[in-house]
Each structure stands twice: as C-alpha cells, then as structure tokens.
Amino acid sequence: MQEFLASAGAFFKDMLMFSIAAILLENTIFSRALGTSTALFSVRKKFNLFTFGIVMTTVMTLSSLITYYVYPLLKDLSFKYYVLPIVYVFIIGAVYVIALLITATYFKKYKNEVLSMIHVTAFNCAVLGALLLASDIREISLGGFLGFGIGTSVGFTLATFIVSLAYERLSSEDIPSSFRGFPITMIYIGIVSLAIYGLIGHGLVF
Amino acid sequence: MTKTFYQRHKKLFDLTDGLFLGNTVLERGLVLAPVVVASYNYESSHVLGLAFMAITFVTVLIASFIPKSIPYSLRAIIYTMIACLVFVPTAYLLNLAYPSSVMKVGVFLPLLVANSLIVVKSESRFLKKKKPHMIIDLLCHVLGFYIVIITVGAIREIFASGSLMGNPIGVKFTIPALLLPFSGFIIVGFLAAFVKRINNALKNPKPRFNEEE
Numbered sequence: 001m002q003e004f005l006a007s008a009g010a011f012f013k014d015m016l017m018f019s020i021a022a023i024l025l026e027n028t029i030f031s032r033a034l035g036t037s038t039a040l041f042s043v044r045k046k047f048n049l050f051t052f053g054i055v056m057t058t059v060m061t062l063s064s065l066i067t068y069y070v071y072p073l074l075k076d077l078s079f080k081y082y083v084l085p086i087v088y089v090f091i092i093g094a095v096y097v098i099a100l101l102i103t104a105t106y107f108k109k110y111k112n113e114v115l116s117m118i119h120v121t122a123f124n125c126a127v128l129g130a131l132l133l134a135s136d137i138r139e140i141s142l143g144g145f146l147g148f149g150i151g152t153s154v155g156f157t158l159a160t161f162i163v164s165l166a167y168e169r170l171s172s173e174d175i176p177s178s179f180r181g182f183p184i185t186m187i188y189i190g191i192v193s194l195a196i197y198g199l200i201g202h203g204l205v206f
Numbered sequence: 207m208t209k210t211f212y213q214r215h216k217k218l219f220d221l222t223d224g225l226f227l228g229n230t231v232l233e234r235g236l237v238l239a240p241v242v243v244a245s246y247n248y249e250s251s252h253v254l255g256l257a258f259m260a261i262t263f264v265t266v267l268i269a270s271f272i273p274k275s276i277p278y279s280l281r282a283i284i285y286t287m288i289a290c291l292v293f294v295p296t297a298y299l300l301n302l303a304y305p306s307s308v309m310k311v312g313v314f315l316p317l318l319v320a321n322s323l324i325v326v327k328s329e330s331r332f333l334k335k336k337k338p339h340m341i342i343d344l345l346c347h348v349l350g351f352y353i354v355i356i357t358v359g360a361i362r363e364i365f366a367s368g369s370l371m372g373n374p375i376g377v378k379f380t381i382p383a384l385l386l387p388f389s390g391f392i393i394v395g396f397l398a399a400f401v402k403r404i405n406n407a408l409k410n411p412k413p414r415f416n417e418e419e
Contacts, residue, residue, distance in 0.1 A: 082293070100279055119279075123286055123320050136313075177406055179402075182398055183396070186395030187395035190388045193387055
C-alpha cells in the first residue's frame with residue numbers, strides 16, 4: 001500500500017512540476033510562438049475558450065499518453081529525427097478521428113461547436129511541438145509526459161485568453177489604421193512575452 | 207476618373223498576392239513560430255526558409271491530385287503525412303549542406319510539416335484554383351515567406367550580433383535582447399504594420415486635389 005502511495009505521489013508530483021513548467025516557463029505562445037496563428041484564429045472566431053481548452057487538453061493528453069509508450073521504440077534509432085514527425089502525426093491523426101467520432105456520436109448537442117474546435121486544435125504546431133519537445137526531455141516519467149501535455153494546452157488556452165482580453169481594443173478605431181488588428185496584437189504579445197520572461201527570473205543584456 | 211497604378215495592374219497584384227500584399231506571415235499571420243523564435247540569424251532563417259519552400263510546395267502540389275471524394279478530416283491527415291514524407295529528404299539534404307544550423311533550429315524544422323499553408327490554406331485557397339494558377343500562387347506564397355524570414359533573420363543578426371551571414375560589419379552598438387522571442391513578435395508587428403500601410407495606400411488611395419474638384 002505504501003509503495004502504491006509513494007509511486008502515485010511521485011506521479012502527481014512530476015505531473016504538477018511539468019505542468020507548471022509548460023504553463024509558465026515554456027509557455028507555448030509566449031516562449032515559443034507555437035500555435036500563435038491558431039490562437040489568433042480562435043480569438044477572431046470568438047470560440048468559447050473554456051470549451052476550446054477542454055477540447056485541446058483532451059486531444060493533447062490522449063496524444064501524450066500514446067506517444068509516451070511509442071517513443072521508447074524509436075528513441076535508439078539513428079534516423080529518429082526523420083521518422084518522429086510522421087509517427088507523431090499518425091498518433092495525432094488517430095486521436096483526431098476518434099475525437100470526431102465520439103463527438104459526433106455522443107455529444108450531438110454540442111456537435112457543431114466542438115467539431116470545428118477539434119479541427120483547429122488537432123493539427124496545430126502547439127500539439128505536435130509539445131510532443132516533440134517532451135520527447136527531448138531525458139528520462140521523463142509518464143506523469144511528467146502527461147503533465148507537459150496538459151500544461152501546454154492549459155498554457156495555450158491561458159495565452160489565448162490574455163490575447164482575447166485585448167483584441168477588441170487593439171482592433172478599435174483608436175489604433176492607427178496601419179497598426180490596427182494583427183500588427184499591434186503581435187507587439188502586444190511581444191510585450192506580454194517580455195513581461196513573462198522577466199517574471200520567471202531572467203534578466204536582459206543590453 | 208483616372209485609374210491608379212494598383213487598379214490598372216490589379217490582376218497582376220492579385221496573382222502575386224502572396225509575395226507581399228497578402229504575405230503569409232505579415233498579412234495573414236500564419237506560420238509565425240519559425241519567424242518569431244528560430245530566425246535569429248541569416249543562416250537559420252535561410253535553412254528554415256528553404257525547408258518551408260520545399261515542404262510546402264511539393265506537399266500542396268501532390269495534395270492537388272488527391273480526390274475530393276475523400277472526407278476533409280482524412281484529407282487533412284493525408285496532407286500532413288505527405289508533408290512528413292517530403293520532410294525526410296529535405297531535412298537530410300539541409301543537414302548535409304548546413305549541419306550546424308539544422309541542429310540549432312531544433313523542433314522548428316520538423317514543425318513545418320504542420321504549417322497552416324498545408325493544413326488550412328491548401329483547402330481554402332490553393333486547391334480551389336486551376337493548376338497553373340495554383341502553382342504561381344503557391345510559389346508567390348512560399349517565396350513571400352522566404353523573404354520575410356530572411357529579412358527578420360538579417361535584422362536580428364545585424365542589430366543583435368553586429369554581423370551579417372556570420373561576418374562582422376562593424377556595428378558599434380548591439381542589442382542582444384533582439385535574439386529573444388519577444389523581439390521577434392515586435393519586429394514582425396512593425397513589419398506587418400508596414401505591409402498594412404502599403405496595402406491601405408494602394409487599395410484605398412486618397413483622392414488627388416484635382417480629382418476632388
């Protein structure tokens with residue numbers, strides 16, 4: 001019993017640590033710009049970000065779970081750099097099809113809203129990027145792998161929410177027409193990214 | 207009323223839209239990650255630009271032969287799978303030509319297989335056109351991306367490292383912070399504003415004084 005509790009504790013500890021790292025230190029948008037165009041698309045389409053977050057977390061968690069068991073079969077290959085993308089795209093594709101089928105069968109009420117979100121979330125750089133980045137971490141446990149995936153999707157949703165808070169104002173008449181919309185949003189994301197960079201303890205060399 | 211230069215050559219502007227006025231990165235806001243994060247010098251930008259051109263061009267070209275009778279959900283997976291297959295020789299050749307840069311750009315090279323031009327724009331734009339028109343449009347889009355990533359890479363290398371293509375150019379004051387992702391966002395923001403300014407000036411020209419009369 002004690003052994004079980006100790007391993008469960010280690011599992012959740014790893015999960016929490018990697019989640020926090022993926023949300024703050026390695027935020028998919030503010031630190032790596034992965035999925036920025038998807039975030040902007042979601043804001044423009046006015047997706048319900050809570051539902052969007054749940055859909056993305058589900059896709060990400062399932063993909064991470066499968067990848068964790070597939071990666072050991074590939075990690076010693078000398079040409080793994082070339083085959084990892086196709087294997088991971090296959091995994092994401094399988095999760096994508098399963099998610100579409102489950103939604104179409106069991107969640108008929110939310111079908112239209114959720115199906116478009118699944119399309120947007122499955123094949124974006126944030127999902128594939130998180131799997132590739134997590135594979136690069138040495139001796140990562142299952143809890144860590146899942147935590148990194150969950151943290152990536154939570155961090156992505158949080159970053160999208162931060163962008164959505166300002167998007168209306170950044171697209172308003174108060175902004176000069178050349179900067180209105182996309183250009184000023186990029187500068188805004190840059191400034192938030194700088195703030196997060198400072199918040200986590202980095203200094204700047206000028 | 208006399209037509210403006212843009213109005214007289216509108217067909218040509220529309221055909222070469224992806225090169226500048228409808229640029230993938232600066233006007234449409236797509237494929238931002240490699241430009242913002244990984245293009246911190248000329249060589250990395252060159253490697254990513256070449257890889258993007260090869261992967262996207264060949265993938266969309268092959269995708270144009272895939273029957274539309276296959277459901278969209280499966281087609282999206284097939285397009286990305288084709289991109290993964292094109293990635294293998296592309297990455298291999300680039301690794302032979304630029305061994306250090308391929309490692310430095312890290313995950314941003316394999317991530318090009320899931321870029322928005324392949325996953326989204328292939329269906330909503332390229333595959334709706336006739337083949338010759340599609341090829342020109344596609345070429346303009348990939349070239350437009352290459353120009354932008356090279357420009358951002360060169361700006362960052364000059365002002366952050368005081369060099370260009372690895373050769374010192376005698377810049378006395380450098381700003382190393384330009385190598386960080388937040389600077390990438392800000393540089394792309396300013397370049398996007400420049401493109402929007404030109405777009406506005408061409409598409410909504412201010413009436414000339416004698417025309418107002």
